[in-house]
Amino acid sequence: MDNEFSTSCLKDHFLIAMPELSGGFFAHSLTYVCEHSEHGAMGIVINQPLSLKLDEILDQLQIQHSDSTRQKPVMAGGPVQIDRGFILHKAGQGCWSSTLSITDQISLTTSQDILTSIAQEEGPEDNLVALGYAGWNAGQLEQELAANAWLTLPADSDIIFKLPIEKRLDAAADKLGIDLHLIAPGSGHA
Secondary structure, eight states, X not given: OHHHHHTTOOTTXXXXXXXXXXXXXXXXXXXXXXXXXXXXXXXXXXXXXXXXXXXXXXXXXXXOOOGGGTXXXXXEOOSEEEEEEEEEEETTSOOOSSEEEOSSSEEEEOSHHHHHHHHTTOSOSSEEXXXXXXXXXXXXXXXXXXXXXXXXXXXXXXXXXXXXXXXXXXXXXXXXXXXXXXXXXXXXXX
């Protein structure tokens, strides 16, 4: 079982929501998969901004910050633990209390010390702040994949950190050579 699972592990991949997911939280979403094992999966939606800006969170946490944080968007990372912060960032750009190394290039930190560093312009320059995460129980993501709810592809850190939010989903789809606007609901079912 372990060998079978490892060949289908989606850690460090993107999930592109198919039209079947329209109307819910994941409609038109691009999710970065941080963890995927036989126990389930966890990811961060990287293209659904909240109306909340980073400076508002920093003010609430009473963290002094520079003006550079004023208009930095905060993502709706997923429908689970929406009151908890998750920061995707380039790896090796600091050391914080609670960091999960996803790849040699990307890490996920949940401790407040990274927010303090970002607020003081000492944190990782390439970062994405989200509230909440997307989670799947054991076998749930695999069932959704079998039902054609998601397209998958290897992740690209430039899409996460360099592209404007509104261009991320189409850029990921372009890597697969598809135009999401041409896919009708129910596509892929025989």
